[in-house]
Amino acid sequence: MTIKLVAVDIDGTLITDDRKITSEVFEAIQDAKEQGVKVVITTGRPIAGVQDLLTELNLKDEGDYVITFNGALVQDTATRQDIVKDALVYEDYLEIEFLSRQLGVHMHAITKEGIYTANRNIGKYTIHEATLVGMPVFYRTPEEMTDKEIVKIMMIDEPSILDEAIANIPPAFYDKYTIVKSKPFYLEIINKTASKGSAIVHLAEKLGISMKETMAIGDEENDRAMLEVVGTPVVMENGVDSIKSLARHITKSNNESGVAYAIREWVLK
Numbered sequence: 001m002t003i004k005l006v007a008v009d010i011d012g013t014l015i016t017d018d019r020k021i022t023s024e025v026f027e028a029i030q031d032a033k034e035q036g037v038k039v040v041i042t043t044g045r046p047i048a049g050v051q052d053l054l055t056e057l058n059l060k061d062e063g064d065y066v067i068t069f070n071g072a073l074v075q076d077t078a079t080r081q082d083i084v085k086d087a088l089v090y091e092d093y094l095e096i097e098f099l100s101r102q103l104g105v106h107m108h109a110i111t112k113e114g115i116y117t118a119n120r121n122i123g124k125y126t127i128h129e130a131t132l133v134g135m136p137v138f139y140r141t142p143e144e145m146t147d148k149e150i151v152k153i154m155m156i157d158e159p160s161i162l163d164e165a166i167a168n169i170p171p172a173f174y175d176k177y178t179i180v181k182s183k184p185f186y187l188e189i190i191n192k193t194a195s196k197g198s199a200i201v202h203l204a205e206k207l208g209i210s211m212k213e214t215m216a217i218g219d220e221e222n223d224r225a226m227l228e229v230v231g232t233p234v235v236m237e238n239g240v241d242s243i244k245s246l247a248r249h250i251t252k253s254n255n256e257s258g259v260a261y262a263i264r265e266w267v268l269k
Contacts, residue, residue: 003267004213006032007042007067007200007226008259010053011183012219013236014041016255021056028260029057032267038207042067042196044182044222046110046151047075049133069110069151070180070222071199072190084202086191088150092177096153096189097142099173103165105157108137109150116140116148125156125185152190159184180222188222197225217251217262218243234262 008014015021029039039059041050047068054060054077064077074084093109097118100107106123109116114136117126122137130137140148155165162185173179178190196216204214212231216223219239227233227246235247236258244250249266252258 002213003037003215003232004209005038005040005200005204005207005215006263006267007040007196007214007216007230009216009218009220009223010041010043010045010050012238012254013217013223014053014254014259021053022257022260024257024260026057028257028263028268029059032263033058035268037267038063038065038209040065040067040200040203042071042200042216042218042226044068044070044152044180044186044188045133046135047073047112048135052134065203067196067199067203070178070182070188070190070194071196071225072151072194073112074199074203083206084194084199085151086194088153088189088191090146090148090150093145093148093150093153094142096173096177099169100155100165103155103168105155105162105165107153107155109145109148110135110152110154111148111150114138116145116150118142118145123156129154129156129186152188154189155187156185162187178225180224182220182222195225196223197227197229200226201229215262215267217259219254232266234266 060077062078066077067074072086106119108126115130116138178195180188214230215232216226216230217234219236233246234249234251235244238253251262
């Protein structure tokens with residue numbers, strides 16, 4: 001079956017540990033695009049945090065798309081038109097913010113414009129996220145968040161603290177929201193209807209591409225939903241063991257241009 005759409009995660013997948021795109025990965029993506037394959041960056045990052053990568057990879061032309069916020073936002077990269085937008089409402093924010101205080105973990109909310117935290121002592125992983133995605137951080141009380149269009153909320157803290165908090169999240173929250181752990185210090189919470197998997201399904205339908213003709217490449221638990229729905233799931237060699245069982249193929253690591261290897265072996269041959 002010919003692959004017509006390739007969904008590619010960023011951190012731990014597309015880029016190396018020092019946040020670079022290798023020449024091999026760049027060239028493989030250009031070759032795939034030249035052959036008419038849709039290469040779609042699919043990430044937990046906010047839209048502002050992917051613009052430089054889209055420019056670097058020449059993925060901002062007519063007919064190019066990007067999936068951000070773990071599937072809560074799908075955009076046409078040329079026009080920036082929203083194709084899918086599954087935001088959280090203010091009541092969701094209040095509920096999750098209150099829970100974070102009960103659990104004793106730092107939390108921030110992300111819009112298209114910035115990162116907002118009600119923690120007076122701003123957590124170091126909030127600063128880390130802001131630096132990673134190039135977004136400003138704002139301190140706002142919960143009462144000041146009424147007019148914000150929140151796409152994603154993150155609980156962020158030291159891994160041991162976060163793991164203890166996760167163990168105490170009420171089961172009802174998992175029924176109400178999509179909750180995924182993307183890093184040892186990141187727990188991401190989005191609209192229940194949103195996931196990387198649902199975003200890919202929606203985009204493939206829009207483009208007239210069958211799911212048998214799709215591939216996804218990822219490395220972490222927040223890639224599970226897309227790996228479960230595509231025809232050809234590929235996991236990085238450096239990926240977590242819990243998702244390697246989903247893979248049809250294991251590619252090389254992110255530091256060894258694993259995305260390029262996957263595209264050349266299972267898309268372009």
